[in-house]
Amino acid sequence: MAKIVCVLYDDPVSGYPSKYARDDLPQLDGYPDGQSLPTPKAIDFQPGTLLGSVSGELGLRKYLEAQGHQLVVTSSKDGAGSVLERELHDAEIIISQPFWPAYMTAERIAKAPRLKMIVTAGIGSDHTDLQAAMERGVTVAEVTYCNSNSVAEHVVMMTLSLVRNYIESYNWVIKGGWNIADCVARSYDLEGMNVGTVAAGRIGLRVLRLLKPFGVKLHYMDRHRLPESVEKELNVTHHGSLESLTKVCDVVTLNCPLHPETENMINARTLAGFKRGAYLINTARGKLCDRDAIAAALESGQLAGYAGDVWFPQPAPADHPWRKMPHHGMTPHISGTSLSAQARYAAGTREILECYFEGRPIRNEYLIVQDGKLAGVGAHSYSAGNATKGSEEAARFKQ
Template identity: 55%
Template sequence: MSSAASTNDQYTVLVVLYEGGEAGKNNKNILGCVENALGLPEWIKENKLEDRIKLIVTSDKDGDNSVAEKVLPEASVVISQPFWPFYLNQERIDKAKKLQLAITAGIGSDHVNLEAACKRGITVAEVTGSNVVSVAEHVIMQILALVRNFIPAYKQVINGEWDIAAIADNAYDLENKHVGVVGAGRIGVRVLQRLKPFDVHLHYYDKYRLNESLEKELNVTYHSSVESLVQICDIISINCPLHPETEDLFNKRLLSLMKKGSYIVNTARGKIVNRNDLVEAVNSNHIQGYAGDVWYPQV
């Protein structure tokens, strides 16, 4: 808050989170839901800030009549998250005359128009590194599910079927496969670290090269272009942020350069992969499979 502001001022903090339901009510460790509100109500009470902070917590964020839209003009702080983003576009930033701080309760601020925020002097912050282990482990799970053809096998068992050949036809060992990471930041490096014990050939592309000692430790090959990376890898893990250079990065041209029968895991942002081009590549069997925890085009 502005240091020039009066100590008697009250600030409205708008927090947009997903509904936790029964799980949220019963498990206080699920902080990112409406029911637990990131622990903010308790923090405000402990610090005796009830008179200073007006906390509005809601999941209602879409449409002109939504709670978030109505509260926005009076909000000094807006807190959102990648799983339930409240998009601060140019129109909303213009509407939020009192906004001083936009926080992502997680990693990534691509739901904020950074240029508009910068012009207004709005601080944009995120909780860097908050879920890097969870995402890295999720990547490994999805790689194994794809390569071992787990989902079709699971469906067979549930349906009382037992067609071993149909599953084995597209099930492989991960060992000796070439696995590439696009974006070797906090998450990408942890993906590489977790893949090393599988005795795979590791590759990565990033605008900034890892230090030599870490490359040797991981026995990983650096590629100076994403085009070089995708042509050699059997599996690609996307772990880069969404920005103008990465939006639609995996389009028809780049997908066509990938090895026939390769796999993609996208735990970054949906808009990094062109949905229509991906569907075409999968339907033609050029791409064997895709896994992700992101939706196109929003997150």
């Protein structure tokens, strides 16, 4: 029997839903690059329901208990007295989501002598100390592509919200006002602007495709250059450095993974190279940006706006400066956990578990670490090392 500890976010404050706004989800045939959708042997949930919160359990309980395994589901993940800490001693598998990450530091991995696998129900495994996982021989896997399009749609929404000054205009309505001049004094057209993505992988490339019809000039920076045919199709300009990209772009969107090479890549020095009044969208990872430098750039006007849904740590403490800085469009980490995305990452998690327990290979595109080294998509996207330092601050969220 294996113990699986699954860390999920809390149920809605109004209680787990008894009904939903829509009755079903559109059926997808596959992902744009030809990768197949998750292929578990079965699922024990209704697509379109809330699976990522504690009561949803990722739809895993029936399957795991039928196999004789123990499933512990909790939202208590931070601090020495958390349920996660108490259950580490004999846990074989840890599952969590990027939106409510179980920070698997080297210290926690050391407290889990039976640990064999860490699974991200979603995309992004930076909340695990990958170096420690490699040294301990722990497999790290994630459900690649499951919510890439979900995040890309969120990027487009936030781009338009900032450029058109939607959030502040909406707030005038809530306050009972009709202050048109106040609304439009910071409102522009996106058309004709230069828009650049840092990284043009699954999410970044989707962002470029979604924004092309707006009549913008597209740019990207990536260590893996897009095929020439794609560059011509999108009429997109490649940049070899962050500085080259940011000095010409009116909107910059971050779509790269977090690892030691990208940590704090947006800082006071690099922000000074942005066009004055540029907009920055970050739905990748909060730690890509220096927290205080972002707030200072909004205060000074070097940035006209900052939006995103990723923070560090997560959940963000109540005194996190991004909560109160001017001209921001921050939300909790929600871009990749729409009900549509949840159906895919819950199914993908089930697929990974089926492979593990049946001794079958896990898909190469789901692997981050295996056999003591970066593997699969991890070898393509990550570098060895640790990006979890400072995650203990998440314990301050409820204090």
